Amino acid sequence: MARKCRIDIVEMVHKAGAGHPGGSLSAIDLIVGLYGTGFRFKKDNPDWQDRDRFIMSKGHASPAVYSILHNLGVITKNDIDGFRTLGSICQGHVDMKWTDGVDFSAGSLGMGLSFGLGCAIAAKMDGSERNIWVMIGDGETQEGQIWEAAMAADFHKAGNLNVIIDRNRIQNDDFMEVQMEIGDIGNKFESFGWKIIEIDGHNMGEIVEAIEEATNERSLPCAIVAHTIKGKGVSFMENNPAFHGKAPNDDELKLALEELS
Amino acid sequence: MSAPSSGGASRDGYGSALLKLSNDPRVVVLEADLGKSTKSCLFRAEYPERTVSMGIAEQNMMLVSAGMASSGKIPFASTFAIFTERAFEQVRNGIARPGLVVHICGSHGGIHTGTDGSSAQSIEDLAIYRTIPNMTVMHPCDDLSAEELTLQLLDHGKPSYTRTARNKVPRIYDEETVKGIKIGKGNIIKDGNDVAIISCGVMVNEAKIAAEKLENDGINACVVDMHTIKPLDGKLIDKLTEQCGCFVTVEDHSIIGGLGGSIAEYLSKNKPTPVEMVGVNDRFGESGGTKELMSHLNINSDAIINAANTVIKRK
Numbered sequence: 001m002a003r004k005c006r007i008d009i010v011e012m013v014h015k016a017g018a019g020h021p022g023g024s025l026s027a028i029d030l031i032v033g034l035y036g037t038g039f040r041f042k043k044d045n046p047d048w049q050d051r052d053r054f055i056m057s058k059g060h061a062s063p064a065v066y067s068i069l070h071n072l073g074v075i076t077k078n079d080i081d082g083f084r085t086l087g088s089i090c091q092g093h094v095d096m097k098w099t100d101g102v103d104f105s106a107g108s109l110g111m112g113l114s115f116g117l118g119c120a121i122a123a124k125m126d127g128s129e130r131n132i133w134v135m136i137g138d139g140e141t142q143e144g145q146i147w148e149a150a151m152a153a154d155f156h157k158a159g160n161l162n163v164i165i166d167r168n169r170i171q172n173d174d175f176m177e178v179q180m181e182i183g184d185i186g187n188k189f190e191s192f193g194w195k196i197i198e199i200d201g202h203n204m205g206e207i208v209e210a211i212e213e214a215t216n217e218r219s220l221p222c223a224i225v226a227h228t229i230k231g232k233g234v235s236f237m238e239n240n241p242a243f244h245g246k247a248p249n250d251d252e253l254k255l256a257l258e259e260l261s
Numbered sequence: 262m263s264a265p266s267s268g269g270a271s272r273d274g275y276g277s278a279l280l281k282l283s284n285d286p287r288v289v290v291l292e293a294d295l296g297k298s299t300k301s302c303l304f305r306a307e308y309p310e311r312t313v314s315m316g317i318a319e320q321n322m323m324l325v326s327a328g329m330a331s332s333g334k335i336p337f338a339s340t341f342a343i344f345t346e347r348a349f350e351q352v353r354n355g356i357a358r359p360g361l362v363v364h365i366c367g368s369h370g371g372i373h374t375g376t377d378g379s380s381a382q383s384i385e386d387l388a389i390y391r392t393i394p395n396m397t398v399m400h401p402c403d404d405l406s407a408e409e410l411t412l413q414l415l416d417h418g419k420p421s422y423t424r425t426a427r428n429k430v431p432r433i434y435d436e437e438t439v440k441g442i443k444i445g446k447g448n449i450i451k452d453g454n455d456v457a458i459i460s461c462g463v464m465v466n467e468a469k470i471a472a473e474k475l476e477n478d479g480i481n482a483c484v485v486d487m488h489t490i491k492p493l494d495g496k497l498i499d500k501l502t503e504q505c506g507c508f509v510t511v512e513d514h515s516i517i518g519g520l521g522g523s524i525a526e527y528l529s530k531n532k533p534t535p536v537e538m539v540g541v542n543d544r545f546g547e548s549g550g551t552k553e554l555m556s557h558l559n560i561n562s563d564a565i566i567n568a569a570n571t572v573i574k575r576k
Contacts, residue, residue, distance in 0.1 A: 049333060096331070097359050103331070105359040111351060114321045118328020118336075121313060125289070125334070145351075148321035156313070 001071055002032045002204075006233045007260050008067035008080060014253040016084040019092070022243040023137060024064035026168040026201070026228040031068050033207035034133060034164070038215065043074045046100040052130050053119050055104040057112020058137040058166065059093035060245070065102065066090050074101040110143025112136060113163055117149050120161035120221075131215055134163045139171030141182050147192070154193030159218040162211075163189075166201065168230040170241050189223040201226030234259055269432040271425040271462070272368045274407030276300025279337060281408070282415055283308055289329055291315055291338035293322050299339035299368040299425070319344050323351035323363070330361040335415065341374075342367030342383035342424050349389055356420050357395045364414045370400065370424035371513030372541065372558060373463055378548035383424075384541045387461075388518025390422040391491045397421040397444065398491040400512075400520075402465035403432045405439040406488060413444050426513070428551055430466045433486060442486075447494040453483035456569045457501040460511035461487050461520050464539075464560065468511050471565035482569060493523050495531070502528065507535040507572040511565055516540035535575035537568035 005028045013019035034054065041051040056065050066083065069075045075089065079099075082088030089098045093107030104115050116134035123130045140146060153161050165185055169176050176182065186196040195217055199206040207226070214222035230244070231237025234256045237248075248256055280303050282288045291313045296302040305312040313329075315322040319340055326336040345352070345367040356363045367386055374381045390398045397419050401407035407425055414421055433450060434442070442448050450465065451472055460468040465486045472482040483505055487494065501508070508528070510521035521538035528534045541558055555561040 095359070105354070108350060108354045110320075111324045111355050114324030114351075115328040115331070115355065117321075118325035118330075119332050120328075121325065122289075122329045122332030122334050125311070126332075145318075145320045145324070148316075148318035149324075152315060152318065152321055152325070155316070 005067035009063040010256045012063045012083045013247045020060040022230040023061040026230045027166045028064045037211045053103045053132045055112045055116045055134045059106025062094045069101045109140045110145040113149035120158040138167045150192040153221040161221040162214040164224045168228045170230040186225040195220040195222045198225045201228035269403035270429045271407035274404035276303040278408040278411035279304040287335045289334045293340040319348040323348040324355045326363040327355045327361045337364045339366035342370035342386045357393045368425045369427045372546045373428045379545040382546040384515045400424040400462040405434045447487040447497040451484040453481040455481045457483045457505040458509045459485045464511040467562045471562040509568045511539045537572040
């Protein structure tokens with residue numbers, strides 16, 4: 001599944017001539033792991049009120065989300081072929097107004113964890129068991145609003161809220177250590193009262209175990225710090241800041257597809 | 262928590278409306294450590310389980326509201342008008358863009374903030390929220406109309422921003438007349454045909470005083486409470502263009518982009534008509550008593566009379 005999604009990601013970004021392959025490829029194993037581990041949703045009824053929520057806060061990694069929705073049969077090949085074109089349901093950044101199966105309109109970093117907290121508080125008010133999952137980037141933790149939400153999740157005892165941090169160490173301009181290194185993210189969330197699980201974000205066994213552990217933890221919000229490699233799966237994109245927001249050219253696509261086949 | 266104070270501070274109307282809306286279990290209230298000021302404290306006292314305290318963190322409050330709206334709740338989130346502006350992009354991207362029905366209340370709008378001075382005086386909120394697609398923008402003039410308009414938000418189906426004011430002003434409406442107001446429809450407080458004075462918020466009272474004084478000089482002014490700045494009641498503006506032929510706009514807000522700006526935009530596109538704007542003239546406020554400040558900034562009934570006399574000559 002993850003391999004199929006990776007192929008979708010590089011093809012989608014190549015066809016559009018724009019997009020964010022690096023952070024999509026670093027995140028995709030985690031997303032596949034999440035959807036494959038009891039994530040409650042109905043592909044024929046994406047608005048089902050009691051579904052679990054997946055809030056992709058790093059909304060520029062939209063190809064990762066579209067690829068899983070495509071491979072699960074929620075959206076079509078035709079839909080992902082339209083990525084970033086006028087009128088397409090696959091907008092540049094994930095948008096709940098446009099795409100079935102998308103739970104949040106992202107694109108401006110730092111907002112998704114707060115949105116997820118709102119979903120989590122509402123679920124608790126409703127007495128619902130639904131789980132709320134938020135994915136953020138490590139660079140995204142530079143936004144102050146992340147820490148407002150981290151503080152409030154503990155205060156509101158949002159044990160149904162989980163965040164997956166895609167710790168790929170690269171942001172738009174360069175490596176985080178050059179731009180603004182955040183340090184021990186797990187430690188920081190822990191100091192706000194969260195339970196921390198640190199994993200290799202490309203090891204499916206660790207991913208599934210972490211998701212199950214976070215799901216079963218109902219008293220504390222959980223943060224899964226997933227150590228990942230930006231551009232994972234395509235050698236020339238791996239750990240390369242240039243492919244944060246750049247499409248592969250024809251030759252690069254060919255090379256990428258050879259590696260992914 | 263104390264009951265709403267008597268008199269006509271629009272924030273009291275917001276608080277009492279929340280209590281009346283409590284019958285709907287979807288209604289939830291969010292606060293950012295200013296519930297005693299915005300009057301959401303009245304709801305909190307009765308329904309703590311449906312009140313979400315966000316601390317002093319407005320950006321988080323806006324997106325938590327959005328998340329709750331996406332989960333079937335109808336959130337009413339309030340803080341000072343000026344602090345909602347801190348979360349402008351959150352309102353734009355997180356609430357309005359996906360069309361999530363969150364109702365934001367910014368209290369202590371305008372220069373009517375007590376003596377805190379310019380840091381607390383939001384004089385641009387109406388302008389900025391008016392630029393956002395999907396947003397309804399309102400500024401009621403007294404407690405009764407604030408309550409009525411807030412009650413109407415329950416079935417409004419769009420995100421909104423309502424500015425309320427700190428200070429009590431004489432009531433413009435009574436229990437009967439207030440039933441006639443509707444979101445999106447301006448309300449004629451006093452009819453007349455020499456000049457149309459379009460006002461909102463606490464300035465409706467000043468407009469009314471000005472119209473009474475103008476009457477003594479033989480000028481018959483029409484006074485409108487334009488409580489909804491967006492969507493603007495163009496039909497009423499059309500009617501008054503024919504009836505009066507000139508306008509004075511009046512707001513406790515910058516003359517740029519607010520009520521005056523929206524009416525000027527409308528008129529210049531449809532039927533160019535002379536307009537004089539009374540409002541804060543592209544400057545920041547300062548500390549001072551309410552009356553002193555209104556006089557100092559030239560936004561009182563005397564300023565309205567001067568503007569009316571000027572604009573009538575321009576007809």
